[in-house]
Amino acid sequence: MALKTLGAKAAVALDQELMSTCAFSIDQLMELAGLSVSQAVFRVHPLEKGPRILVACGPGNNGGDGLVAARHLFHYGYSPTIFYPKRSKNELYQRLAKQLEDLRVPFVDDFRTALDSTDHVVDAIFGFSFSGEVREPFPAVIQALADTKVPVTSVDAPSSWDIENGPPNSGLGSNFMPATLVSLTAPKPLVKHFTGRHFVGGRFVSPMIAKKYDFEVPEYEGLDQVVEVAADGHRL
Amino acid sequence: MALKTLGAKAAVALDQELMSTCAFSIDQLMELAGLSVSQAVFRVHPLEKGPRILVACGPGNNGGDGLVAARHLFHYGYSPTIFYPKRSKNELYQRLAKQLEDLRVPFVDDFRTALDSTDHVVDAIFGFSFSGEVREPFPAVIQALADTKVPVTSVDAPSSWDIENGPPNSGLGSNFMPATLVSLTAPKPLVKHFTGRHFVGGRFVSPMIAKKYDFEVPEYEGLDQVVEVAADGHRL
Numbered sequence: 001m002a003l004k005t006l007g008a009k010a011a012v013a014l015d016q017e018l019m020s021t022c023a024f025s026i027d028q029l030m031e032l033a034g035l036s037v038s039q040a041v042f043r044v045h046p047l048e049k050g051p052r053i054l055v056a057c058g059p060g061n062n063g064g065d066g067l068v069a070a071r072h073l074f075h076y077g078y079s080p081t082i083f084y085p086k087r088s089k090n091e092l093y094q095r096l097a098k099q100l101e102d103l104r105v106p107f108v109d110d111f112r113t114a115l116d117s118t119d120h121v122v123d124a125i126f127g128f129s130f131s132g133e134v135r136e137p138f139p140a141v142i143q144a145l146a147d148t149k150v151p152v153t154s155v156d157a158p159s160s161w162d163i164e165n166g167p168p169n170s171g172l173g174s175n176f177m178p179a180t181l182v183s184l185t186a187p188k189p190l191v192k193h194f195t196g197r198h199f200v201g202g203r204f205v206s207p208m209i210a211k212k213y214d215f216e217v218p219e220y221e222g223l224d225q226v227v228e229v230a231a232d233g234h235r236l
Numbered sequence: 237m238a239l240k241t242l243g244a245k246a247a248v249a250l251d252q253e254l255m256s257t258c259a260f261s262i263d264q265l266m267e268l269a270g271l272s273v274s275q276a277v278f279r280v281h282p283l284e285k286g287p288r289i290l291v292a293c294g295p296g297n298n299g300g301d302g303l304v305a306a307r308h309l310f311h312y313g314y315s316p317t318i319f320y321p322k323r324s325k326n327e328l329y330q331r332l333a334k335q336l337e338d339l340r341v342p343f344v345d346d347f348r349t350a351l352d353s354t355d356h357v358v359d360a361i362f363g364f365s366f367s368g369e370v371r372e373p374f375p376a377v378i379q380a381l382a383d384t385k386v387p388v389t390s391v392d393a394p395s396s397w398d399i400e401n402g403p404p405n406s407g408l409g410s411n412f413m414p415a416t417l418v419s420l421t422a423p424k425p426l427v428k429h430f431t432g433r434h435f436v437g438g439r440f441v442s443p444m445i446a447k448k449y450d451f452e453v454p455e456y457e458g459l460d461q462v463v464e465v466a467a468d469g470h471r472l
Contacts, residue, residue, distance in 0.1 A: 022338060023331035027263035035271075039459055075439045076459065095259035102258060102442045203311050206338045223275055223312065223459075 008163035034068020036201025050119025058125035059086040066124025067096035125159035146176035153180040166193030244399035270304020272437025286355025294361035295322040302360025303332035361395035382412035402429030
């Protein structure tokens, strides 16, 4: 039985409800989302595979999740590097970046060069609210992620994929298939096109909310903040 | 070698610095503190020992850590119950309480009765900023915690203990020795009087801050948000 997916509009509505009637703050949700991502990276890329993690952050919440994940990865013993070319003026993101700077985590401008000297990449460029066109400077970044042999973990969506329909039919992103995907709260419809390792994270959803939005909370084990499912969302 | 302790004044200064120059929000810190507490409870009181966890919350930040811990414990499969007699009007605490209400976690008024039907207690009444007198309605609660055979996990300090000098010489709290203590960021001087199982939590402190405040970040393992140390802070 596949986990039900959460469409693009429903994902936006859920996110808004979590921060209004459910009374979560964005700081809390982002901390828990980034923690989930860091735990998935730890599972698919244990430290002995190499400590260098390049985290590519977009301008929005997906990028914020990446910043939080990078901090947790540092504390697990990894050496993260951040590519964050479109820094938000939003105070939360500025604080998340400062927390990394205090850990002496480097921020780099040249993605290609950083990609040549990393062991793993976290794609935190675009998430469930993405639609339409990939803006500069991200087309070249996504092309590099599609072409590289370095394994990539995408947060919520492979960046450039349509949330409902998956990879574009042609052009940028059409040949991008990350090794790992971390779906936050619930898989999005795009997972039917995904063929890598797939985790669900976000162990904070109440049964009431899952019912309202008609998705299932997967069965997490122990203290885990992520659970591995099949590529298309079927339970393993 | 014992972990260095963080005195009462230094703990207050560190907390303020984390939320100012270090750019953490209180939402973030409380989420990570409560997560640490929940992981320590999971270790000392695995689910098979009984799912019922009574969380006694004080009016301040210690109580907030307890509210967060209770939410994580719910998601691990426990059945938490909350005793929170002095609800803060602070918006953050109100939100943390709402998150529990949405999980149908019960809030109770009668501590004694709740204590008679629980498997474990979390003491999140007073933390590192406590000094002086125990105000109503907490004296009877602390006496009950001192007298009960139900195992207690205290957050940051056994409530009523002096942060520097430990248990009072006589009267309320003088015979209170919780089974477990979770020291957040660093043990406080009171640990030299503590004889139970002792964990340190708060895996977010930068090496820079630990150096400035002259304490050590313990060596966490894997994804753990807590590490067990000796009762008095010596490394195991």
